[in-house]
Amino acid sequence: MSKSIFLLIFSLLACSAVVEEKPKDYSAIHQEAKSYCQLNGFNQEFYFLLDFSVHSGKNRFYVIDFKSLQVLHQNLVTHGSCDVFEENPEKYKKAKFSNANSSHCSSKGKYKIGKRDYSSWGINVKYWLHGMENTNTNAEKRVVVLHSWDAVSNEEIYPRYAPLSWGCPAVSDKFMKTLDKKLQVAKKPVLLWIVE
Structure with missing residues (x-):
């Protein structure tokens, strides 16, 4: 085998190797979420953590168990296009944030998941976010609500991106059914926290 063919094969193998990413350490966020829920009378069994620093084609919606601090469920979630008031050429790659009306942006921070209601999207269920x-x-x-959308995959699609929303954290229909079951039996309001 010639040296050039060997180098070509070696280069191809090196490029195709899967690079393991080190898992993020969310321990400080989990502790703050737990304290927040205790102080504010929220559900203390689990909460929802959405990390918008993660590529939208990867799982970044996590259902966290407070007792074990383990991920019970995870899936894709959309972020807002944020392109109403200014151009946003990086809108698929990186979430931008705004609290402004009609901005179509995501808004980071803690939310109380409120009333279950009818949605014209997905499985026809939405939860109001306060x-x-x-x-x-x-x-x-802004009617930023938790809902499903059939355009959102139920599996990771990286390196492709999830579709963009108008600011709502939208999930797959199948994942919404999982979330809906948990939310319907929760005796206290559940925390949803968007971070980056």
């Missing part, structure tokens, strides 16, 4: 911080106080006015 912003608990100054970064997301307009959630209700």
Whole structure:
């Protein structure tokens, strides 16, 4: 085998190797979420953590068990296009945030998951989100809700991107059924926290 063919094969193998990413350490976030839920009378069994620093084609919606601090469920979730008031050429790659009405942006921070209601999207179920911080106080006015959308895959699609929303965290129909079951039996409000 010639040296050039050997180098070509070696290069191809090196490029195709899967690079393992080190798991993120969410321990400080989990502890803050647990304290927040205790202080504010929220559900203390589990909460929802959405990490918008993760590529939208990868799982970044996590259902966290407070007792074990383990991920019970995970799946894809959309972020807002955020392109109404200014151009956003990186909108698929990186979430931008705004609390402004009609911005179509995601809003980070803690939310109380509210009333279950009818949605014209997905499995026809939505949950109202009540912003608990100054970064997301307009959630209700903006109708930023948790809902499903049949355009969202139920499996990771990386390196492709999830579709964009108008600011709602939208999930797959199948994942929404999982979330809906948990939310319907929760005796106290559940925390949904969007971080980056």
